[in-house]
Amino acid sequence: MNHSSAPRLSLYSLLVGLIAAFLIGLFLWTINKGFDLTDEGFYLLGYTYPEEYSSGFTSFNLLVNKVLNPAYTSIIGYRAASLFTTIASALLLAGGLWKWIQEKYQAGSLPYWLIAGLFVIGNFLQYSIFPRTIFYNNINSFCIAIFASSILLYSAYPSADKLKWRHAYLYLGALFVGLDLFVKGSSSVVALSTGVLVLSLYAGLANVKEWYKPVALVVLGFLSGLLVFFVSIQSFGVWSTNFVHETQLLLQTSYNGGLLVRYLKDAYPIIRTLIYPFGIFILMGFFLTRFYLRGKLRLAPIVQIGLGLLIVAFLAYQSLRTDLYKNTHLNHDRSAVWFLAILLIVTAMFSAAYLEEPYKKLKWRKLIIAGWLFVLPFVGAVGTYNNLFMNFMLDINYWFALMLIMFVSMPVVAKAPAARILVFVVPALVIAEQCAYGLLLAPYVQAANMLEQTVPVTVGKAHTPAVLKLDPKTAQFMGDVAQSMRQAGFRPGMPVVAMYDLPGLVYVLDGVSPGNPWMFGQLDVRNCDALAKTKMDLTSAFLLINEKPGAELLTCMNSHGMHFPQDYVEVRRLLSPYNPNQYNWRNYQDTLTVYAPRRLRAEL
Secondary structure: OOOOOOOOOHHHHHHHHHHHHHHHHHHHHHOOEOOOOOHHHHHHHHHHOOOOOOOOOOOHHHHHHHHHHHHOOOHHHHHHHHHHHHHHHHHHHHHHHHHHHHHHHOOOOOOHHHHHHHHHHHHHHHHHOOOOOOOHHHHHHHHHHHHHHHHHHHHHOOOOOOOOHHHHHHHHHHHHHHHHOOOOHHHHHHHHHHHHHHHHHHHHHHOHHHOHHHHHHHHHHHHHHHHHHHHHOOOHHHHHHHHHHHHHHHHHHOOOOOHHHHHHHHHHHHHHHHHHHHHHHHHHHHHHHHHHHOOOOOOOHHHHHHHHHHHHHHHHHHHHHHOOOOOHHHHOOOOHHHHHHHHHHHHHHHHHHHHHOOOOOOOHHHHHHHHHHHHHHHHHHOOOOOOHHHHHHHHOHHHHHHHHHHHHHOHHHHOOHHHHHHHHHHHHHHHHHHHHHHHHHOOOOOOOOHHHOOEEEEEOOOOOOEEEEEOHHHHHHHHHHHHHHHHOOOOOOOEEEEEOOOHHHHHHOOOEOOOOOOOOOOOHHHHHHHHHHOOOOHHHOEEEEOOOOOHHHHHHHHHOOOOOOOOEEEEEEEEOOOOOOOOOOOOOOOEEEEEEEHHHHHHO
């Protein structure tokens, strides 16, 4: 069906583009502000000392180090790399979907820059809930987005002959999924499996004899990704040994509670909120669309404005009541309900439009793509120990893609301003609010908001220095710890065992956390494993203690020559501005005590 009569969407392209530009500008304004002592420090240590951390369950740090460290990347550079993957993956996915829609609907019914702007905004949702430094979920989303884009592009021309650039792109997309196996293996395997299934069914329905061609390209690309890793990053023998060891350790420490049970528990508040209050709007979307198409919806402008204001007031009340206006971590992981509700409302509108035009046949090949887009956010999140519905917001663009496909599938409804506002404007504004709140007012695990980050502090002095602006209390805290340790004999590159949850402080001090960047609270099995596999001289290690060390860890320390407390001297005790932080995580870790090896103090 030709959709050339679809309404011009230049105004929406401009609005969405302005919101995307605002979010990019906001990120750039914060790029040199704030520092998270937990996750962000963990990633930076992994990139800075890949030899020390080459045996983890995921090898994303080795990949990032290989690509970025030749340029002597600083923390600001790693944040810029995250911005690059955010924008690049959005543009590539938008290109694949745009071509697919053009081919399947025989018209350019959606401007490319409207899709691209919406997808850039969608990718920015991650910055309301995660650190800004490039990290494994960010890389995982990037790889899957390239793969999804390549499948959409290939599916637009499933019967094309010969090897053309779209075939090469499909091969490249699969290569990135192969590399993704070493970033987030669970997502990589599921993405590959579902992608192969989609291509088999899609190509097979066009010509049953052609299904093996795209599948062969994907398998070849995936194997090429593995080969690239084993040749240029880490040998197969070393990786396989590490993988077996880390899998056993992971099962001991993280997944013994059962992920499926955890995911089902996480789903309960989402389902409850969908039923009320959003169930009302899902039903309204269906019935109002039917009335509109039957010509029975003829409300006076004043009545339409009144209904709109009433709906806005009701949503505002529910948002305030449930804290849905805040970023994800602060509203008990319920931000996802906004986007699921919007998707269900658009689906209800599409269902009503289809029922009013029964002569339309649903194309099975389109349904295959639609179904895959729906599950892709779960594919990107599967395997996480976090709240599943928090992690799938990293890949919210696939739901936006599904909404756009339904939008162009109902051209009569698409002419209504309410439909265009719902599909383009509402998601963009919700994400802009969430991202602005998360970036500015509640930055990830920091002691103050971004507006208070004003004191310049140089971090990474021993390797790749960068000047960050921090809040006064945090800047003073870091300076006091660094000065105390220097006076006690600490030098850059020496081991620092931070007990617990302080990898960022180790990075700021130019130290090295032995064996693992993060000494996890209440996970001394993993911490002992880290001490066992390091090659550093642990008898010279400084200790940073903000919580009483576990008995198991003390035993491990003693076995490696770290006899605590008898062989250590207390250097200084300080109050930590990070605990309690704005998230109230680990608020019991409010005091930091610095210990130096007694023999080192004696040599001064």
